[in-house]
Amino acid sequence: KAGVTQTPRYLIKTRGQQVTLSCSPISGHRSVSWYQQTPGQGLQFLFEYFSETQRNKGNFPGRFSGRQFSNSRSEMNVSTLELGDSALYLCASSKDGQTGNNYGYTFGSGTRLTVV
Amino acid sequence: SQQGEEDPQALSIQEGENATMNCSYKTSINNLQWYRQNSGRGLVHLILIRSNEREKHSGRLRVTLDTSKKSSSLLITASRAADTASYFCATAGFTGNQFYFGTGTSLTVIP
Numbered sequence: 001k002a003g004v005t006q007t008p009r010y011l012i013k014t015r016g017q018q019v020t021l022s023c024s025p026i027s028g029h030r031s032v033s034w035y036q037q038t039p040g041q042g043l044q045f046l047f048e049y050f051s052e053t054q055r056n057k058g059n060f061p062g063r064f065s066g067r068q069f070s071n072s073r074s075e076m077n078v079s080t081l082e083l084g085d086s087a088l089y090l091c092a093s094s095k096d097g098q099t100g101n102n103y104g105y106t107f108g109s110g111t112r113l114t115v116v
Numbered sequence: 117s118q119q120g121e122e123d124p125q126a127l128s129i130q131e132g133e134n135a136t137m138n139c140s141y142k143t144s145i146n147n148l149q150w151y152r153q154n155s156g157r158g159l160v161h162l163i164l165i166r167s168n169e170r171e172k173h174s175g176r177l178r179v180t181l182d183t184s185k186k187s188s189s190l191l192i193t194a195s196r197a198a199d200t201a202s203y204f205c206a207t208a209g210f211t212g213n214q215f216y217f218g219t220g221t222s223l224t225v226i227p
Contacts (some may be wrong), residue, residue, distance in 0.1 A: 004158075006158075031213065033213065033214065033215075035215075035217075042217060042218075042219050042220065043204065043206075043215075043217035045214040045215065045216075048213045048214060050213075055213060056212065056213050056214055058214065088156055090158060090159065092159075097213040098211075098212075098213055099146075099147075099208030099209070099212060099213055099214065099215055103164065104149055104161030104164055105149075105161065105215075106161070107151075107158040107159040107160070107161075108158050109157050109158040110156070110157065110158050112156065
């Protein structure tokens with residue numbers, strides 16, 4: 001069965017621009033979570049979507065936003081890019097997005113964003 | 117922050133040796149999971165241990181959990197060069213939908 005697909009794999013943007021990243025979850029999974037990974041801060045939770053609704057949001061500025069479509073595919077958008085937004089952005093797919101339900105999540109390979 | 121801590125930050129061993137890495141966390145959990153990440157790629161789920169379990173095995177992996185000390189350890193036995201990666205623990209509460217990841221241990225297995 002197909003895994004979690006993130007596109008693009010690599011992206012280089014200039015400060016001030018905006019960017020959109022895409023995540024296609026495993027078929028049948030309705031929850032998509034997004035994480036940012038940087039050497040300094042590690043893995044930080046951005047937000048989680050379930051059935052097109054954002055249910056939870058991490059401590060990130062409003063420049064970070066996302067959405068989910070009816071087919072469960074999700075996009076995240078970062079506006080007015082800053083150098084500090086350079087990171088690996090990972091999405092995770094799960095059936096219901098409840099981390100306490102005792103099963104592992106499936107992560108995509110990530111999008112490496114570099115802001116210059 | 118509820119982020120956990122892992123130690124050591126980096127570990128280098130010879131092929132065939134065992135590797136042990138530790139994770140400490142701050143709040144009550146429902147489960148703790150270990151993930152592997154190869155050189156800036158995605159996370160691969162390794163093993164999950166529930167809060168009412170003390171030890172769990174999966175192939176060459178052995179995970180222990182001590183909820184009284186809020187700590188967990190991951191043991192990889194008979195390590196191989198292919199085990200070279202970063203390893204992260206992630207904790208999950210009884211409700212909610214986000215993981216709190218540890219800082220990671222970078223493991224290098226020398227052939």
